[in-house]
Structures are given as C-alpha cells and as structure tokens.
Amino acid sequence: MSSAPSSHRILLGVSGGIAAYKSAELVRLLIKAGAEVQVVMTEAAQHFVGAATFQALSGRAVRTHLWDPAAEAAMGHIELARWASQVVIAPASADLLARLAQGHADDLLATLCLASAAPLSLAPAMNRQMWAHPATQANLDLLRQRGARILGPAAGEQACGEVGEGRMLEPSAIATAVLTPSVGGVLQGRRVLISAGPTLEDIDPVRFVGNRSSGKMGFAIAQVAQAMGAEVTLIAGPVALATPSGVQRVDVRSALQMREAVLQHLDGQHVFIAAAAVADYRPREVAAQKIKKCADTLELQLVRNPDIVAEVAARQDRPLVVGFAAETNDVESHACDKLARKKLDMIAANDVSIAGQGFESERNALNVYWHDGMLRIAPARKSEVARQLLTCIAERLAHATGTPS
Ligand code: PMT
Numbered sequence: 211m212s213s214a215p216s217s218h219r220i221l222l223g224v225s226g227g228i229a230a231y232k233s234a235e236l237v238r239l240l241i242k243a244g245a246e247v248q249v250v251m252t253e254a255a256q257h258f259v260g261a262a263t264f265q266a267l268s269g270r271a272v273r274t275h276l277w278d279p280a281a282e283a284a285m286g287h288i289e290l291a292r293w294a295s296q297v298v299i300a301p302a303s304a305d306l307l308a309r310l311a312q313g314h315a316d317d318l319l320a321t322l323c324l325a326s327a328a329p330l331s332l333a334p335a336m337n338r339q340m341w342a343h344p345a346t347q348a349n350l351d352l353l354r355q356r357g358a359r360i361l362g363p364a365a366g367e368q369a370c371g372e373v374g375e376g377r378m379l380e381p382s383a384i385a386t387a388v389l390t391p392s393v394g395g396v397l398q399g400r401r402v403l404i405s406a407g408p409t410l411e412d413i414d415p416v417r418f419v420g421n422r423s424s425g426k427m428g429f430a431i432a433q434v435a436q437a438m439g440a441e442v443t444l445i446a447g448p449v450a451l452a453t454p455s456g457v458q459r460v461d462v463r464s465a466l467q468m469r470e471a472v473l474q475h476l477d478g479q480h481v482f483i484a485a486a487a488v489a490d491y492r493p494r495e496v497a498a499q500k501i502k503k504c505a506d507t508l509e510l511q512l513v514r515n516p517d518i519v520a521e522v523a524a525r526q527d528r529p530l531v532v533g534f535a536a537e538t539n540d541v542e543s544h545a546c547d548k549l550a551r552k553k554l555d556m557i558a559a560n561d562v563s564i565a566g567q568g569f570e571s572e573r574n575a576l577n578v579y580w581h582d583g584m585l586r587i588a589p590a591r592k593s594e595v596a597r598q599l600l601t602c603i604a605e606r607l608a609h610a611t612g613t614p615s
Pocket of ligand 1: 405407408422423424425426427428465484485486487488489490515516517518519520532533534535536537548560562568569570571
C-alpha cells in the first residue's frame with residue numbers, strides 16, 4: 211500500500227454491522243500509511259465493537275454523539291466536517307445508506323456527511339437480501355449520482371451463514387482505494403460522449419414514431435463514466451430522467467437533431483458510446499396540421515435516417531466507437547454483423563427478448579464484442595452493467611493508445 215501524504219485526514223464512520231470489527235484493522239492500516247484518522251461511531255456500531263479499540267488504534271477520542279458538550283468543546287461537529295479531507299464509512303449499513311440518501315441529520319455521522327464537502331466513500335456491508343433489495347439499490351444509485359464512491363461489496367460467505375454479495379471489502383482493499391485517488395478513476399482525463407434514449411420522429415404536431423427506450427442504460431453509463439473520472443457529454447433523446455451530477459447534457463428530439471448534436475460535440479472525444487435507440491426511419495413529410503381521420507387506412511411514407519454511429523466510425527479522426535445492438539433473435543450474429551458493417555471498435559449486444567431487462571427495465575445484461583475478444587456481463591442493475599462495460603472500454607482504450615489503464 212502507498213504511504214499517505216499528511217493531507218490525508220480521514221473521518222472514518224463506523225455504522226452498525228458485524229463487519230465493524232474489521233474497521234479496527236482499517237484504522238491500523240490507514241495510520242500505518244501516514245493518515246490521520248478520526249473515528250465516528252453510530253449508536254448501533256457500539257453494539258459490535260467498543261470505542262476503546264478505535265481510540266487506541268487512532269490515538270484520538272472516538273466521537274459518538276451529536277450532543278456531547280465535552281467533545282463539542284474540543285472540536286465542534288462543523289469543525290470536524292471541515293477538518294476531513296475524506297469521509298469514509300466502513301461498514302456502511304443499509305440503514306445508514308438510506309439515511310444518507312434521504313439527507314437525514316439524526317445522529318453525528320449523518321450530520322457530518324451533510325456538513326462536509328469532502329469526498330465520500332462508502333463500503334457497504336449487509337446481508338445479501340438486504341443488499342439486493344430495490345430500496346437499497348435505489349439509495350445507492352442516488353448516492354452515486356451525488357458523487358459518492360461505492361467500494362464493494364464483495365461476494366462470499368456472510369456472517370449470517372448465507373452466501374452472496376454483501377460482505378464488506380477487506381480492510382486492505384478499502385485502505386488502498388482511499389489512499390490512492392486514481393483507483394476507480396480509470397477514465398481520468400478521458401472525454402466520453404454518450405447518446406441515450408429514443409428519438410421521436412414527428413408525423414404531425416401531435417403524433418410521432420418512437421420506441422420504448424427510457425434512456426436508463428445510457429444515463430447509467432454517463433453517471434458511472436463521470437464517477438470513473440471521465441468528462442462526460444450526454445446527448446439525450448426525450449426521456450424523463452435527472453441529469454447525473456457533473457455531466458454535460460444536450461437534449462434532442464429527432465434522429466437528425468441527435469446526429470447534429472453528436473457531430474457538434476465530437477471534437478476531442480476519446481470515446482463515443484451510442485446507447486441511444488435511434489429511429490431508423492422518419493416520416494418523409496411532417497404535416498403542419500393535425501392529420502384528420504377521414505379514410506379507413508392511412509399510408510405513411512418513411513425515409514431512412516442517417517446512421518449516426520456509422521458516420522462517426524467512418525471519420526478519420528474518430529474516437530473509440532462503441533455501438534449497442536438491441537436484438538430479439540440471433541443476437542450474436544446480428545450484433546457482430548453491425549460491428550463489422552458499421553466499422554465499430556466494440557458492440558454491446560442487448561437481447562431485448564428477455565423479460566425484465568433491456569428497454570425500460572432497471573436491469574440489463576450484455577455480451578460485448580470486439581474484433582478479437584468478448585465479455586459477458588451477467589444480468590445486474592444498469593449501473594453495475596455500466597461499470598463493467600466502462601471498465602472493459604477503459605482497457606480497450608488503453609490498449610488502443612498504448613497507455614496503462
Ligand atoms: O434506454 P433503455 O430503456 O435503458 O434501454 C436500453 C436500450 C435497449 C435502448 C440500449 O441498451 C440499446 O440496446 N440501445 C441500442 C438500441 C438500438 O437502436 O439498436 P440498433 O441495433 O437499432 O442500433 C445499432 C447501433 O446503431 C446503436 O448503437 C444505435 O445507437 C446506432 N444507430 C442506429 C440507427 C441510427 N440511425 N443511428 C445510429 O447511430
């Protein structure tokens with residue numbers, strides 16, 4: 211592990227969970243690496259480990275209560291929030307994640323998180339069912355969107371006897387992540403352009419041709435890419451989603467508008483990820499007035515839209531180009547055909563015939579292909595799928611440019 215510069219003033223929050231005993235080792239490792247550590251325990255944490263253990267290891271009195279006049283006289287909680295160069299919470303229980311997501315200030319640790327502008331890292335630890343619960347995952351998504359770094363959890367045998375995801379990362383892994391800013395920042399210094407959502411092709415002032423894309427996949431990629439250190443520009447079709455923090459968003463409606471926005475923002479990009487479901491066709495003419503229903507049938511003439519991702523891939527000064535292929539049958543062969551025909555660097559094949567993943571869903575699964583390799587991303591929440599996809603893209607990018615990932 212690298213040794214810490216004196217600027218590492220770590221406010222280590224310990225919340226209630228059996229993994230709290232491992233945090234004693236985390237304190238030891240951080241101190242050994244040269245960091246200053248101030249431990250703050252929640253009430254629940256004190257049922258698992260005594261404050262004296264942390265006090266002995268950190269060399270500082272452990273803080274436990276918001277309303278402790280003696281402790282407040284030494285360093286008030288606002289001062290403590292300002293003192294920290296990083297806030298790290300290990301273990302972060304499901305309850306603590308929920309309270310942080312909601313912005314509660316009902317104990318010292320939650321209050322410090324609200325009051326501190328320092329980067330926040332969370333090492334979740336809980337039973338696998340609690341980890342998989344949609345409420346916990348939604349809280350994590352919200353915290354990630356606000357810039358929190360989520361460390362782990364790991365999978366394996368749990369204290370409750372079950373086996374699965376939810377174990378706290380080992381103290382050495384947490385310490386390395388906390389002391390090495392580049393960990394998790396594999397896209398640091400990279401500019402990433404992402405298209406997301408559907409395009410809507412107007413028929414008349416009240417009707418359009420569209421598709422079922424919600425934008426969730428592309429937005430998850432934007433959010434995770436930003437968290438991995440990239441400078442992200444997101445070209446978004448009409449979707450009802452909040453802009454991930456730190457991401458530049460450009461809203462468009464039609465395929466022609468999406469093409470224009472992509473080309474306008476292409477200069478200097480290292481990666482283009484085309485997650486948008488762009489309409490292949492648009493009505494030849496857009497009626498100026500609402501079309502009246504007179505005849506029994508109505509014929510609509512459609513013309514081909516330009517293929518945005520193929521156009522980007524055809525450019526001389528192109529970035530790394532990653533397409534998506536939403537398919538309902540022969541997924542691999544259709545995806546690989548698109549990879550070759552559109553001259554892409556990578557393609558993420560998305561089997562949208564499987565219920566509960568792909569369009570509109572919170573979850574997805576992808577098979578990613580490039581000319582001499584492939585990666586299977588198992589069904590997971592879109593943020594996790596995005597994380598695995600972007601890690602793979604970062605590796606391909608490093609491979610293409612000869613820089614270490
Ligand atoms: O938005 P969600 O609800 O989260 O759903 C996610 C998703 C299923 C939309 C997404 O993961 C996905 O698969 N996106 C691509 C959908 C698609 O339109 O695929 P395609 O096979 O039609 O297009 C292939 C590639 O060419 C895509 O990268 C597409 O962006 C691009 N394309 C297509 C047509 C066109 N005129 N221009 C393009 O750039």
